[in-house]
C-alpha cells in the first residue's frame with residue numbers, strides 16, 4: 001500500500017485557518033472548499049484536531065443532547081428521496097396519526113432520566129396550517145412544557161403564514177427543526193414536491209416569531225463537497241442555532257437505497273469543516289451515526305461536534321442512550337448542557353462575519 005506523504009504546506013495552511021477561526025475570524029468559501037478537498041488521512045486528522053480546539057474554545061466541554069418523538073408517522077405527501085415516510089415509496093415504515101398525550105409524556109420522562117435537554121415532536125407531513133391540527137399540536141407542546149422536564153422542540157414541516165409561527169411560539173416552542181437538507185443546487189435531486197425557497201420562507205416566519213432554528217442537512221445523498229460547503233454557508237447565512245448533520249442511511253424502497261456509504265474519514269472531515277465555518281453553533285450528529293460510523297463514533301467530538309441526537313431516530317435504531325452517556329463520560333465531556341438558552345451564540349457577530357465571507361452560491 002502506497003502511503004501518501006504529509007504535505008507540510010497543507011499542515012501549515014490548516015494551522016493558519018484553524019488559528020484564525022480560534023481567534024474569532026472566519027474562513028472564506030474558497031478556503032473552506034480547500035479544507036473539504038483534503039485527502040490524506042494525516043491532513044484530515046490535523047483538521048480534526050483544530051476542529052476540536054475550536055469546539056473547546058466556543059462550546060467548552062458541554063454536549064447538548066436531544067431526542068425526538070415521531071408524533072405523526074408515515075404516509076407523507078412529499079417525495080424526499082431519502083425518507084422512509086414518504087407515501088411515494090414502499091418501505092414498510094409505520095403509519096399513524098398525530099399522537100395522544102401519553103407517548104409524549106413518556107418521552108419527556110425518559111429525557112429527564114437521561115439528562116436530555118430537548119424532546120422534538122416530529123411530524124411526517126408537508127406542513128402545518130391554521131385549523132384544528134394546529135390547536136392539537138399546540139396542546140401537546142403546552143403539556144410537554146408544563147412537565148418542566150424538557151425543552152419542547154418541534155419539527156412540523158413547512159409553514160405558510162406568520163400566524164402559525166406565532167401560535168407555536170405562544171404555545172412554548174423555543175426551537176424548530178427545519179433542515180435545508182443540502183445545497184440549493186442539489187435540492188431538486190432530493191425532492192420535487194416542495195422547494196428550497198419554501199424551506200427558507202418557513203425559517204423566515206419562525207425567526208420573526210422569535211423561535212430558534214435547528215437546521216442542517218443530510219450528507220451521502222450523492223452531493224459534491226462543494227454542495228456540502230454551500231450548505232454550511234447557507235446555514236450560517238440563515239443564523240441556524242443548532243446544525244444537525246445526518247448521514248444517509250439508505251432505506252430499501254427509496255430512490256437512494258443503493259447509494260454507496262460515505263467513508264468514515266469523509267464524514268469526520270465534513271463535520272470538522274462545518275465546525276470551521278460555524279464555530280459557535282451547536283453541531284449535532286443525528287441520523288445515520290451508528291450505521292455509518294460504527295466504532296469511530298466517538299471521533300465526532302474530535303471533529304468538532306457539540307451535540308448529539310440520542311435515542312432512536314424516526315424510522316431507524318440508534319445505539320442505547322446508556323452507551324452514548326458512557327462515551328461522553330469516557331471522553332470527559334459533560335452532557336448537562338446548562339439550558340443557557342444559546343447565550344454562547346449571542347456574541348456571534350454574524351454581520352461582521354458575513355462581510356469577510358466570499359460570495360458563494362446558496
Ligand code: SF4
Nearest residue numbers: 076078080083086124
Ligand atoms: S422528509 Fe419529511 S417532508 Fe420529506 S417525505 Fe419525509 S416526512 Fe415527508
